[in-house]
Amino acid sequence: MNYTLKQKLIDNLLVFMLVMSTGGLLFVFNRNLASVSFLSLLIGVVFFGSTLRRTLLNSAIVTFVVIIILGIVNYYFAIVEQTTNKYLFYLLTTFLSIFTLLHFTNNRTPDVFLNRLYIVLKLIAFHAFINFILFFFIKNNLTVIFSTYHECETFLNLFFYTPDKCIVNVFGLEFCRNQGLFWEPGVLQAFLNILFFLEAFIIKKSKKLLLFIAFLILTTYSTTGIGILLLQVFAYMIAESKTNKLLIPLVGVLLIPIYMIFSMNIDSKIQGERESSFQKRIFDLTQPIFIALENPLTGVGLDIFQFQKIRQEFYIPSNSIQSINSFLGIDTKVEVTDKGSSNSIMFLLAGTGFPTTFLLLYMFFKQQIIQEKKWLWMIIMVISVMSEPLLLRPFFFLFIISGFMHIFCKITSHKKQLS
Secondary structure, X not given: OOOOHHHHHHHHHHHXXXXXXXXXXXXXXXXXXXXXXXXXXXHHHHHOOOOOOHHHHHHHHHHHHHHHHHHHHHHHHOOOOOOHHHHHHHHHHHHHHHHHHHHHHHOOOOOHHHHHHHHHHHHHHHHHHHHHHHHHHHOOOOEEEEOOOOEEEEEOOOEEEOHHHHEEEEOOEEEEOOOOOEOOHHHHHHHHHHHHHHHHHHHOOOHHHHHHHHHHHHHHOOHHHHHHXXXXXXXXXXXXXXXXXXXXXXXXXXXXXXXXXXXHHHHHHHHOOOHHHHHHHHHHXXXXXXXXXXXXXXXXXXXXXXXXXXHHOXXXXXXXXXXXXXXXXXXXXXXXXXXXXXOHHHHHHHHHOHHHHHHHHHHHXXXXXXXXXXXXXXXXXXXXXXXXXXXXXXXXXXXXXXXXHHHHHHHHHHHHHHO
């Protein structure tokens, strides 16, 4: 297939919008306009591109119908009245994910999506590098911008920071945790770790780029991000040691500063000044399980505001708290909260109940987008969505859609063979 420059530019734009719709400030501050623009572009490339293959189209329709049925059941059987707008947002996410997958599966060769993702994430990484360095020069010239749900500071609406929450001191260097183009450093680290995976195990072009990405992940000062990085470096060292044994001591030297920063980060969260963040994540991991146990079939609904009200009044039994403390070896101190959950898998469990959650997670693991070192890829994905509210956003939901469509395509193909 002749892959033209115009097609490359369109695909880069689509993938950039896909990534930005998953925690990017472009969508935080311009959600309606950005979402409509993204959806319109997708509809154009899907319906005015190559003729849709029948099997692919049928699987997309069945996937859409199944998700709609799950959504309707959840909406009407939730224990409290749900806000329609929230479910329309999930409907939009479903549309964006299905159309994106349709385009790249029907109109492009299998490797195009990952190549475009690689290019887009490299651009985001280079922006993040400038974002980090520039802060030291413009930190006194930032302007506050805000929307209904978020507030941060910016320089020229191109570089973004949250100094009141993200200033840290490491080895005497005080800096603002790097959030790049995203609303939170934890989201940037997720995509940087994805870029590290692509470079290390799929594209394999530049070892220097791996060092660059590792440095950028450190600038986010995210415990989760640095932990995932350590895991990837170990996996990379094992893979490369088969062909390049000299690389092992070099990688070992690289691991030392990464581990030191990771250890400092862990200490500050368990018993230091950032303990509240750690306690909130433990609470987000445990409380939704007990909410789901009281509402096991359909959950309490996916309306985040209703979920916040419910969890504000929901107390975990004291004997259960003691069991959790004994298992973790850490005293949990948060009893209630009115905040949303940072753990999107646990939120899904509390919001939809066990059957729907298990079905969606099964499809998540059945994704066909990345097969090389799939075990490591899924670990990265699962840890990412358990540390940030990302699973029900378009980029990550795309992998659930991939699992659905793969299953339905196999069923359709089997039926054709029988007939």
